[in-house]
Amino acid sequence: MAAALEVKGLKKSFGDVTVLRGVDFTLAKGEGAVLLGANGCGKSTMLRCLNRLTSFESGTVRVHGTDVSTLAGAKLKIVRRELGYVFQQFNLIGNVSVFQNVLFGALGHPGGGLINSLSAFAPQAERDRAMHCLERVGLADKAPFRAHALSGGQQQRVAIARMLMQSPTIVIADEPIASLDPKAGREVLELLFRIVSEERLTVLCTLHQLDLAREFGPRIIGMKDGRVVIDAATDSIHISELEGLYRADGATSAASASRHAAE
Template structure:
């Protein structure tokens, strides 16, 4: 079985700013990895490169054995379907129900497009699956509510249910608890890692909380200045090595005309 994620000598630049500087990374199927690093170290850019939301400039990325850099539209869509994202900002559609937001997770695998993900037109199978996903995150009773009517922690649970609706093999969670208070954040993280474990999914999750990283991650990867400088089993890494990821970190201003990105000096 190929690695879930295989990255070799990955580089990304924004103009004169060298963001990713030769990243090498292999993540096994079913592995739970936490990615650490100060703001500006390049970790968010790395996550966006994984499904070519941001194109890389050099090196290779393979997802489940498929190298993505030369894929055409249909092939790239198939790879993206295998990677579910959970973001810091929940990205829910505000003027529709929680249930409808979860149904939107079926869009990538629905051959009939957006129309068939609307509740009135969705298949009975998709409607049943959406409710099952809400039950998995403990929010079946909130199916008819709108996002504004539930808490931030509950909104992130809806986003996790939407990701489950996609039926991915890999979950990428980009600071999923950064917008939540500590209690709600821990509950969401416990839920996310329990579900990916039960489903046998691969997870790559960025965090800033070192204690939570050590508690939930099987493996911790640390980035600094566009490079991986720490990589090991969560229980084997000295705390000083993790603390050092946040000491002496440098961030430069975004060059004009580029998209928002984590940036490090060339």
């Protein structure tokens, strides 16, 4: 199966602090994985490197075969459209409508721009698509509401609709439920993974909840100290290996160590 996202030897430092120490993994088209690791292990930095929101010193990131490290200007913008991000913070504009927030997802479309993404000037096709995206997340009835009037779970659903409006092929969800209560968080995860499955999108989702990671992620990529130390099908990983990602001593299980040595 063709690769949607390839990361090889990715290294990144901030001054004297090395954050990424040669990260390697590949996601096939339509594949889903959960990314785990303690705070400070380099997860968020790595995610921001994928579309060059953060630069990196060495290594390669390929999106559908295109090396992003060699791109700039319009060519980089084209590749960035392929990656749709959902963040812990919803990053909505609170005092404008839900519908307008979703329309902003079309800013990067060919022929787009700020004017054509405003509800008063947006082409009918874009307006129809924005409503379709809201229907996908169950919030079509909230289209005229201001975003700040919605609950946290609803705002994250709007953020997912805005991401869908972008028409990405790869979804990067960086702790999308960290700001939500357990019930709302589960509902958002169920929605996100259902949509990416139905749309056959590739998804990489960072979580801290091991039970949810094992439930929703068919594959788990575990990072520690700037490296990938676990990369396997979820049902082949013992819970002690996942817990090891959060231990200060850096220990992982013998099973994990032997598997990576074999690979």
